[in-house]
Amino acid sequence: MDVVRQALEGRTTKEYAGLALLAFAAYVVANIIYNLYFHPLAKFPGPRAAAASRWWKAYVEVYKGESIVDRLFELHAEYGDVVRITPDELHFSDPKMYNEIYNTRSRWDKDGEMYAPFGGNSTMFTALRYHDAKKRRDLTASLFSRKAVLSLQGSIQEGLDELCDIISARSAAGKTTDLFRAFRCLNLDNVTSFCFGWSLHTVRAPDFRAPPLEEVQNSHGGYQFWKHLMLFRAVLLPVLRLRFFLLWQLKLTGYYDVIQKLKEQVDTLVARPDELEAAPHPIIFHSLIDPAHGAKLSAQELMEEANMFIVAGIGTTSNATGAGVIGVLSNPSTYDKLKTELRTAWPRLDEKPTVEVFESLPYLKAVCKEALRLSHGITSPMLRIVPPQGATLAERFVPGGTQVGVSHLFVHLNPTLFPDPHAFRPERWLEPGAESLDTWLVAFSKGPRSCLGINLGWCELYLNIANLFRRFDLKLEGRAKAFLDGPRARASGDWKDCFLPCFEGPDMLIHTTPVAD
Template sequence: MDASLPVFVRFKHAAWYKNMIIHCPPKLSRIISPETAGLVDLQQELKAQITALTDDPANLKKLPHSTTIYHQLLDPNNYRDKHVPDPDSLYEESQALMFGGPDTTGTTLMHGTFYILTMPEVYKKLKKELQQAWPNLEKPPTLDTLEALPYLTGVIKESMRMSPGVFSPLPRVVPPVGATLAGEFVPGGSVVGMSSHFVHSSEEIFENSNAFDPERWLGSNAQSLDKWLVNFSRGPRMCLGFNLAWAELYLTFAYVSRSFEVEIESSSPKELKWRDVFLPEYIGPHLKANVTPVTS
């Protein structure tokens, strides 16, 4: 997916180019666009999976787990009309499930880790809170317990705010009757978009917005800031996986920070730089760290 990112810019601005790459034979597609070869290979594998399962549903019993997304999508009892989706619909679902969420959550974890490791005071406070809430390594806390930890929550919210996530504005078509946005009338049929990054970096909302500051989520006006944390968008088209993403962030930050001593590696970047290719494409070296398990 990372290798395919630069090509997505061409997809966004040239539908003919996207259709040519997506719909031409896989062998030819790999030649025309080598960057998307891995993506094409994955698509062929997903299509083969779906064909095997829809041609012979008995193959569901051969899967390594008794409950997978395919079990759910191919169960007629999960649908009011008792009809399962056709193979093309299943293919679109499988792609969405493969690509929706892992990169954005991973980017947030990487961003937060970078700031935690380059800010010793933040790392110290986070470790102290986790050690108090989780004194025995052999008895990990529940997700509910982790969600109640104020400093961990502040670290996660600040990591989300600083992470570009889906960087590009997400396009929406204004309804035929038009709409008034920020006091300006926008005619129906107009395409509008807003990037969460612009909201999260606004100095009018977040004072000293370029600084990683978990404390901003612990102050007296912290609750008023929550409505401006819009990584998952808002409204009926907001991200479906936000509960899963929050759980992943709590569990990963907590388990890594509590179970290990982590130290940034010297070859890591001094600052995080990226460019907009829908998702962020990072420029320069990757973040690296030395990790040592703790014993108590």
């Protein structure tokens, strides 16, 4: 110690800074050498820069603004079925690995970095540990059961009726309709009505440009920045709680109004749980607040959980609806088959069939499945942490603590499972033995952390596609948004992987003509 003290005596602040910088540089070099040659994953193939530092992935996603899933297609073509893309992360291209990683047996934790930009790990969706997520999931699971969803399909149909009336009015005025925005508005109205008992009626926004959704869409690209810049996140998130974080980080003044409306509802129900009796139907707060014993979560936790239901509920179904519309309109034969089936099952427009009827229509069901396949749901690999004892994946031992994942695109676009995978071809779901393909439709994920709202999503998708194609004759105007077709999307520049797809291409404008019985 005396030697160290003597060496430091008389040094200036500048010299201390130089020593600190030198020590940091030595640490970085030593860490790179370890990652390249001595790390437990050192023998797995991949770019040397990716193996050396996590900054390679940040460079691709943040600095270059590229989609890591596009890079992954290139990397797997070069390195094989498993690729190391950070010092601690492996990605697998074999669809069989999807069922190995995301299944009811593999109750592995989520990766903290990937889910932190959503505001911490205090919700069912963002909870990292399986058991924490299960406790939250069990509270509200009954609300999203098939029986519960079917009992409320009337309110979903009412929202669709309002949207169809607005589309008809636009048609009469000679206006096209941006179906991407229209169905995002409808999804937001559905999720608030279903979960909280009130609708925002965003479908009434001029040209469907509802401020909350416009702001979320415009700010979507910031996901990668907040995922990788952990220092900023670590400093700011504890200080800026949910509503202030949203307002400051994303400048979501319109969405802030939604948060305020939620806050008023939460504050009212926490103070007077008996107000739940005034709800038009069971809502999530019936499960999260007990009139006899009060809230099961804190007011802040209730707010964050409610907000996450909104965030999770406005993307997948609207994207799938868009993919279905583009796919059907791109093929006259597909369009004619769907229209004929719908006219047969729904002869009078004023006598609307139930979801159960639509589910029984083979071609409509095939169209919905193909729409989900080509919209993918979440596009980023949903990273899971291998447990401490390690696991054998793709016939290789993967040590504990490794982040592993398979992007949905590597399942949905696998040419062995889905020949001509970029083509929208509903017939593939009707061919002999097609039932086996259901295993590989993973838009809602699989396993114990799969999407809680899968029944609601299917209900919305059936009703969306059926109502749109039965009640209107449709025609695309020009080039619509390119939906998720793997590496080809890189050339089109229409979307970027930001957990969900972030669309940057032209608007999805549709000419609509109302039909008579």
